[in-house]
Amino acid sequence: MPKVTINDTELEVEKGTTILKAAAQAGYEVPHFCYHPALSIPANCRMCLVEVEGAPNLEPACYSEVTDGMVVRTKSERVVKAQKAVLEFILLNHPVDCPICDQAGECKLQDYYMAYDAQESRLRTEKNQKVKVFPIGPEVLYDGERCILCTRCIRFCEEITGTNELTLIQRGDSAEIRTFPGKELDNPYSVCTADICPVGALTSRDFRFKCRVWLLTSTDSVCTGCSNGCNIHLEHFRNEIQRYRPRYNPEVNDYWMCDEGRLTYKEVHDDRLRRPMSNGAALNWHGVTETTRDKLNRALKDGGASHFGFVISPQASCEDLYLAKRFAGDVLEVDNLYLGGKPDGWEDDFLVKADKNPNRQGVNAVFDGLDQFGDIESLIEDMESGAIKNLYMMEKHLPVDDETRGRFLDAIDELDLFVLQGQHHAELSQKAHLALPACSHAETEGTFVNFDGIAQPFEQAFAPHGDSLPHWQIFMKLARAMGSPLSYTFVHQIQDEMFQASQDDGEAAQTPAE
Amino acid sequence: MGNVNVKQVDRVKQGLWEKSYIPEILRGLSVTAGHFFRNLSPNKSKRTIFTRDYPEEPTDYPDRYRGLHRLMLREDGQVRCVACMCCSTICPADCIHIEAGEHDDPGIEKYPDVFVIDELRCIVCGLCVEACPCDAIRMDSGVHIPPYTERSDAFYGRDLLMELGGLSQAKQGGDRSPS
Numbered sequence: 161m162p163k164v165t166i167n168d169t170e171l172e173v174e175k176g177t178t179i180l181k182a183a184a185q186a187g188y189e190v191p192h193f194c195y196h197p198a199l200s201i202p203a204n205c206r207m208c209l210v211e212v213e214g215a216p217n218l219e220p221a222c223y224s225e226v227t228d229g230m231v232v233r234t235k236s237e238r239v240v241k242a243q244k245a246v247l248e249f250i251l252l253n254h255p256v257d258c259p260i261c262d263q264a265g266e267c268k269l270q271d272y273y274m275a276y277d278a279q280e281s282r283l284r285t286e287k288n289q290k291v292k293v294f295p296i297g298p299e300v301l302y303d304g305e306r307c308i309l310c311t312r313c314i315r316f317c318e319e320i321t322g323t324n325e326l327t328l329i330q331r332g333d334s335a336e337i338r339t340f341p342g343k344e345l346d347n348p349y350s351v352c353t354a355d356i357c358p359v360g361a362l363t364s365r366d367f368r369f370k371c372r373v374w375l376l377t378s379t380d381s382v383c384t385g386c387s388n389g390c391n392i393h394l395e396h397f398r399n400e401i402q403r404y405r406p407r408y409n410p411e412v413n414d415y416w417m418c419d420e421g422r423l424t425y426k427e428v429h430d431d432r433l434r435r436p437m438s439n440g441a442a443l444n445w446h447g448v449t450e451t452t453r454d455k456l457n458r459a460l461k462d463g464g465a466s467h468f469g470f471v472i473s474p475q476a477s478c479e480d481l482y483l484a485k486r487f488a489g490d491v492l493e494v495d496n497l498y499l500g501g502k503p504d505g506w507e508d509d510f511l512v513k514a515d516k517n518p519n520r521q522g523v524n525a526v527f528d529g530l531d532q533f534g535d536i537e538s539l540i541e542d543m544e545s546g547a548i549k550n551l552y553m554m555e556k557h558l559p560v561d562d563e564t565r566g567r568f569l570d571a572i573d574e575l576d577l578f579v580l581q582g583q584h585h586a587e588l589s590q591k592a593h594l595a596l597p598a599c600s601h602a603e604t605e606g607t608f609v610n611f612d613g614i615a616q617p618f619e620q621a622f623a624p625h626g627d628s629l630p631h632w633q634i635f636m637k638l639a640r641a642m643g644s645p646l647s648y649t650f651v652h653q654i655q656d657e658m659f660q661a662s663q664d665d666g667e668a669a670q671t672p673a674e
Numbered sequence: 675m676g677n678v679n680v681k682q683v684d685r686v687k688q689g690l691w692e693k694s695y696i697p698e699i700l701r702g703l704s705v706t707a708g709h710f711f712r713n714l715s716p717n718k719s720k721r722t723i724f725t726r727d728y729p730e731e732p733t734d735y736p737d738r739y740r741g742l743h744r745l746m747l748r749e750d751g752q753v754r755c756v757a758c759m760c761c762s763t764i765c766p767a768d769c770i771h772i773e774a775g776e777h778d779d780p781g782i783e784k785y786p787d788v789f790v791i792d793e794l795r796c797i798v799c800g801l802c803v804e805a806c807p808c809d810a811i812r813m814d815s816g817v818h819i820p821p822y823t824e825r826s827d828a829f830y831g832r833d834l835l836m837e838l839g840g841l842s843q844a845k846q847g848g849d850r851s852p853s
Contacts (some may be wrong), residue, residue, distance in 0.1 A: 257847060259758030259807050260784035292780045369774035369784055372759045 162228040164627035167235060168284055179221035179232055180208055188234050190432035191243065191272050193250075193358045194310035198415050199319055205250075205310050207272065209242045210234045217241050225612040238278070247277040254289040255305040255331060263360030265373040269308065288333050295499070297325075297345030299419050300362050304336045307361035313337060314470035320416065321510070323347040337361070346511060351419045355405060364403070366423060371402045378623035380407060382608050384475065384601055385421030386505075387515040387608030392417065394425075394602055399622045401425040401602055411614060418512050426598040435624025437595040445627060445637065451643040452579065452594050459577045460492065460548040468494045469539055469548040472516035472527070473555035473582075476598075477606025478615070479654045480631035481519070481526040483646075484554060487635040492646045496548065499523065499533040503559045513611050517557075518601075521609040526658065536560055536568075550577040554631065555598070556586035563611045581634055597628035604630040604652055738815040740800045743791050743830065744838035752837055754810035757786040761802035761811055769795035770802060787792060789832035793819045808822040 161172045166179075169186040180190045180200075193205035201223050209218035213231035218238065226232075233239060239616045251273065259262040290304030314326045314337065325343045329336055339345055345353065354362045374660040375394075381394035383404060390413035393405040404425055436448035444449070459468060470488045472481065507514035524530055536558055542548040544567070551572070558565055572578050572591045580592035589595040601608075603624040609615045624630075629637070632654060639646040648654050692698055713721045726733065735741065746754045757774035775787030796819070802811050815838045822828045 255847065257783075259760070260756045264758075293783060369757070369776065372763065375759070375763065 162226050162230070163225040164229075165231045167233060173226055173441075177226055179210055179219070179224050179226055179230075182226050183221060183232070183400070189275060190221045190234055191268075192222055193268055193308055193528050193551055194312060196312050196315075196356055196415075199312060199315040199356075202311055202315070205308065206246045207243065207250075209239060209246070211236045211239050220584060235371075235533055243272075243276045244279070247272060248279070248282070250308050251277070251281065252283055253290075253305065254308075255287065256483070257306070260354075261303075261306065261360035262363045262368060262373070263306075263357070267360060268358035272319040284503040290334075290336055294421060294496045295344075296339060296362070297350050299350050299365050300345050301365055301368065302337060303361050303363070306359050307337055308359055309335055309337070311337075312356045312358070313362055315344070316349075316353050316356060317347065320352070321347045321349050326353075348418050348420065348508065349416055349510070351422055352406070352416050356415070364422075367403045376402055377601075377621070378405075381601065381618040381621065382518065382610075382616050382657070383417060383421040383424065384427075384518040384608070385418070385424040385516065386507075386513040387517060387520055387611040388413065388511050388513045389518055389614070389616050390417040390421055390511060391616065393478065394618075394621050396602070396621050401428055401621070412610060412612075412616070414510055416511060420512065428583075428602050429625075431586065432625050432628070433583060433585050433589055433595055433597040434440045434628065436597060436627060437589060437592070439593055440590050445629075448594065449637050452596070452638055454493065455577055455594065456552075456579070456638070456642065463549045463576065463647050465492065465494050466496070467547065467549040468492065468552045469496045469498060469538075469542070470494045471498045471500045471551065471553040471558075472523060472533070473557065474499065474520040474523050474630050475555045475557060477519060477601065477604075477608060477618075478522040478526055478658060479606045480554075480598075480635075481522055482658045483632035483648070485526055486659050487639055487648055488552075491639045491642055491646070492552070493512075494552075496539075497533050498526075498536055498539050499530065499559070500536075500553065500555055500557050501559050502557045503561065513613060518610070519608045521611060521613055522607070522615075525609055537564070540564065540568050540571055543568070546574065549575060551575055553581065553588070555582040556580070556584045556588055581631065583628070596634050597626060598631045598634060599624040606630075607655070629667050684720060735816055735818070738814075739816065739818075740798050742793065742805075742813070742815045742817045742819055742838060743796075743802070743835055744812050744815045744840075745789065745832065745835040746810050746812060746839045746842045748846065749834060749841065750781075753785060753832065753839075754842060755786050755789060756782070756784050756808055756810070757789075758784075758807060760805040761806060764801045764805040766801065767795050767797045767832075769793075769797075786832055789835065791830045791835065792823065792828055793830055794825065794828040795812050808846060809842045812839075 162175060163170065163172050164182055166183050166186045167188055171186050173182045174183060180192065183190050190208045190210060192208040194202055195208060200414050203220040203223040206220065208221040210221045211233040212219045258270065258586050264270060291304060292303050294302040294304065296302035309328065311328065312343040314328065317326045325339045325347065326337055327340055329338045351364050354364045375397045376395040378393045378395050381392050383390040383392050391407040391409040393407050394401060395403050395405060404422045406413055406415055408415050416522045423581060435442040436445055437443060438448055438451050469597050471485055488497060501517040504514045505516045539548060558568060567586055578592050579594045580588045582598050601618055605618065605620045607615050607617050636648055637647060709722065715721055715724050748754050757772050759772055762770035762772050769792040771790045772786050773788035774784050777783055777785045800813055803813050
């Protein structure tokens with residue numbers, strides 16, 4: 161274990177640790193642009209130069225490994241002078257168009273300029289002009305003037321996705337990032353290049369000009385695009401999600417997430433069911449709870465539990481599913497359970513999973529296996545033949561193709577009672593005898609279990625849209641109205657009981673890693 | 675209480691002239707009438723009163739009076755604003771609403787598609803002017819915020835704000851020489 165002294169702090173680090181990491185352990189920040197912990201180290205930005213006693217030149221801290229007895233200074237006069245010179249060099253042809261740059265506010269160049277440079281430009285000639293608003297890919301735009309040529313994006317495409325779209329063309333002050341001829345930056349993870357870009361050279365088209373980053377509030381959440389459950393910063397402004405940004409979790413998604421998942425935030429705001437509805441007319445919760453109670457009671461009395469179907473959604477959180485289980489099993493006493501959710505999609509060997517539902521493993525854990533769920537095909541057949549006369553459905557999704565879904569929609573008209581409890585209108589809310597608005601993962605807290613069995617909590621970002629409520633609260637409302645002894649007031653009561661139950665089964669709930 | 679100094683004032687003795695009443699009344703009226711007629715003078719500089727015939731005769735505001743906002747223009751008449759949202763961020767009354775749009779000219783790139791100021795909500799603090807990096811918003815129109823009968827009349831849109839605008843002396847980026 162080499163001993164190293166950094167700015168008079170003596171510490172012992174693992175062999176092979178770079179000076180930059182050792183300095184971070186000692187509590188000193190070494191500024192850097194090109195270094196990214198998940199990528200290879202080119203040491204080309206020269207921002208992380210530090211003084212090593214005995215060495216003739218300043219050394220790049222990101223690349224140089226510590227040796228025993230090394231004495232490093234990160235704030236000496238020579239280093240400060242070098243940092244200032246490097247920043248002046250990088251900023252020489254920088255357009256300083258921060259007012260129109262989406263990166264402003266989370267820009268390393270801005271931060272470092274304020275912290276390490278803070279001098280006026282000494283350039284007396286015209287700035288070099290390069291390409292602006294260059295469509296480098298379908299999701300990403302490139303601005304050559306802002307680019308500091310750190311090559312993080314190139315290394316991302318080489319080392320993480322392996323797609324090799326990007327390269328550096330020209331030399332000196334004409335150098336720019338470009339795609340190879342005939343290629344464009346269209347890999348499924350292309351927006352990650354905009355994330356890792358330390359300046360505003362690569363920006364996301366979806367987020368372009370949408371909101372300034374300093375207005376965003378960030379909430380730790382989980383992407384609902386597929387069963388991988390990538391950890392995200394859910395960034396919102398005025399009760400609207402503006403973007404998803406990957407949150408570091410080495411066990412799940414590292415620093416990355418896919419472009420498709422990034423855009424799933426749109427589902428949270430599109431086509432939302434905002435008011436409880438009865439036969440297409442908006443009601444309040446008080447009225448709709450009583451109506452639902454009466455209708456459910458009548459349906460159970462007339463048809464019995466055998467004619468009652470209940471569709472569970474793997475889009476809902478574990479807490480919601482637990483209450484769905486209690487509501488269907490203990491209150492309605494229904495056995496005909498079906499599993500909804502989105503149909504399978506494409507997958508790759510990195511992050512994207514074929515199962516597009518964030519919580520199928522949660523269903524598995526809450527309901528002790530997936531065997532008890534009936535086939536959706538047979539549900540539709542039963543609905544058509546009249547064996548199922550009443551249906552309670554969570555969320556709009558069914559894991560079937562469009563044709564079968566059309567059959568399902570037609571079969572709804574045959575039902576005596578169709579209750580929809582979900583986020584979206586879809587085609588269903590107008591057909592539903594009762595439509596109960598549920599809120600999305602952004603508006604409540606809960607837990608998703610990803611494909612690997614890792615339970616990951618997500619937090620509430622903003623207040624529910626309209627009159628919508630979390631699924632579990634809707635179940636509680638109905639259960640209370642139907643005279644059931646269920647008594648959950650807070651989500652942690654459900655969590656305590658649920659995790660207790662799963663631990664009793666010998667299936668310890670894993671704590672999510674940050 | 676003993677420390678209070680009481681000053682005795684002798685009453686002015688009235689003579690026969692004052693006691694006869696009428697002449698002093700007339701003297702007082704002549705002062706009033708003198709003011710009255712002097713202030714009817716067509717030569718305003720000779721008047722001695724400080725009231726104005728508002729609104730026909732508007733107030734002269736000081737040079738740095740903060741009045742209605744205006745949006746400054748580029749030389750070709752386009753709006754200078756680049757929708758950086760600095761003004762709406764700093765605004766303590768939250769009265770500026772901007773939606774950015776993509777400009778056809780890559781040198782300009784970003785411009786305000788929607789720019790609305792709620793003048794009723796504005797507290798006339800001038801922070802938006804100080805925050806603006808482009809000298810695009812100013813409050814030096816010299817017009818104070820008028821009263822409105824409709825609340826929606828107080829929402830000043832981009833084009834209305836540009837009508838009050840003019841050219842700025844400040845140099846703005848985005849000029850791209852053909853390279």
